[in-house]
């Protein structure tokens with residue numbers, strides 16, 4: 001049975017870094033979602049999202065979608081099915097609401113990886129270093145945007161504390177080996 005590594009967690013925790021590592025090291029591609037937010041400095045227009053206008057976003061058919069501030073984000077079941085045509089394991093980055101939607105719909109195929117750090121300060125430091133606007137960082141690291149793991153999803157989550165990259169690499173190796181054993 002094909003698997004989806006569903007990645008969620010607070011901004012700056014390392015979700016994108018981990019999905020890129022899974023792609024490069026284990027040939028586990030990321031299923032891109034769609035957003036109306038602008039491209040960040042240093043972000044590739046092909047690598048992280050399908051960047052949409054409000055008009056083009058409205059024409060798409062989403063499995064689930066959310067709004068952060070004035071920007072929309074959404075993912076489709078078709079994109080996932082397409083990715084599974086070529087790869088038995090794929091990854092997808094969503095927020096906590098998106099994770100809940102996927103778990104409700106296809107939990108047997110989902111490996112829910114919740115990425116975080118042991119402190120909020122570490123998240124802020126990384127986002128500052130990444131070049132994010134300090135006002136946006138404050139927004140991202142408070143309220144619902146913080147993407148705290150709710151009690152209702154704790155039983156489904158595999159929590160990975162990404163404080164130290166070498167340890168994260170080791171944990172990912174174990175996770176991928178375990179998932180590969182469950183295929184078929």
Ligand SMILES: Nc1ncnc2c1ncn2[C@@H]1O[C@H](COP(=O)(O)OP(=O)(O)OP(=O)(O)O)[C@@H](O)[C@H]1O
Nearest residue numbers: 010011012013014015016017126130162163164165
């Ligand atoms: N283990 C780590 N140690 C130090 N820096 C890290 C680690 N993992 C990721 N980073 C760095 O932290 C920054 C944030 O990582 P990344 O962009 O992957 O986070 P994210 O969770 O995808 O954030 P967002 O939700 O805002 O897109 C990046 O500059 C990345 O290089």
Ligand SMILES: Nc1nc2c(ncn2[C@@H]2O[C@H](COP(=O)(O)O)[C@@H](O)[C@H]2O)c(=O)[nH]1
Nearest residue numbers: 033034065066073074075093094095097098
């Ligand atoms: N529910 C969904 N959440 C999504 C989707 N694509 C991305 N995201 C999440 O949005 C926030 C903000 O992302 P950023 O790239 O602007 O930092 C983050 O939590 C993403 O995981 C989606 O299709 N559905």
